[in-house]
Amino acid sequence: MTQEFDPIVAGAREAFAKAGTPAELENAKAQYVGKAGRITELMKGLAALSVEEKKTRGAAINQAKQAIEAALAERRQALADAELESQLQAEALDVSLPGRVREPGGLHPVSLTMERIEQIFASMGFDVADGPEIESDWHSFTSLNNPPNHPARSMQDTFYVDIDGDDGIPYNLRPHTSPMQVRYTHQHIKRYADAVQRGEPMPEIRVICPGRTYRVDSDATHSPMFHQCEGLWLGENVSFKDLKVVFTDFCRTFFESDDLALRFRPSFFPFTEPSAEIDIQFQSGPLAGRWLEVAGSGQVHPQVVRNMGLDPEKHIGFAFGMGPDRLTMLRYGVSDLRLFFDGDVRFLRQFR
């Protein structure tokens, strides 16, 4: 066997070894076994030889070619292995690294209060109802015995919404949850009428309506968006005494304290007569001794009962409206209402 082509094979091996990338390797390959490569040229040269010479020289060239192709395949594999290895290195996971923790969320302190209020009143047989935040002028005021141009309307700095209702009377962002008294009763009026038709006594109306309310107001104790929870209890014989019992019970459960005094201070609201402001007083703790206003209340005005579609001779009872934001501040000792709505997680995470 001739050694004539060994240097070519050795040259190819060296060139392949020098190639550091697949592209460089393909270039090196072209110089040997490509169309104009060394081996290809040698093959072409066979044409001029005799049959005998063709045989021996052809076999030798072929052997060289096979050796080059084997070297090429080997180098290709080596480059592919190296590529894979460096990719694995780059994508390596350090399993000892601590993971990114997603902290569990929590309810907003005012939501916690809302839930608490709902639970306590539900346990006293109250329904819980939701109402619209964009409310008609009639529901917000007129139905509550507070007609247009009545001076009592100035008790609330209302946001009016720039769309007119069908009757040309503006809508507003409800300044209180009181419109829900009439709305809720209207929603259930058929149920009441059906009961009466069947000869049953009319069911009592016992409901709370928590939700967002709006006023043009902003300082440490007022926010343009705030919360209220309305309460309504109407029956044949529901009195102020019941209001006192229900609200006292509620406050003591809410604040988890029997050491709590309540005061009903005479006041005015167009939709109740008589009306009272409800104040509470803690007997111990940082707020001890101070009277703190937590709700407005009163016996539902006969005109409001009429606007509900009911007979004020037969449906007597009370309503109240309290401020869950205020209750939250008192319960947790927060002095600035704005903290609730700033969205600062350092503040909010304390209630988790």
Ligand code: DAH
């Ligand atoms: N709606 C009143 C307010 O926002 C609070 C209120 C007072 C509600 C007396 C009542 C009530 O239901 O009877 O100031």
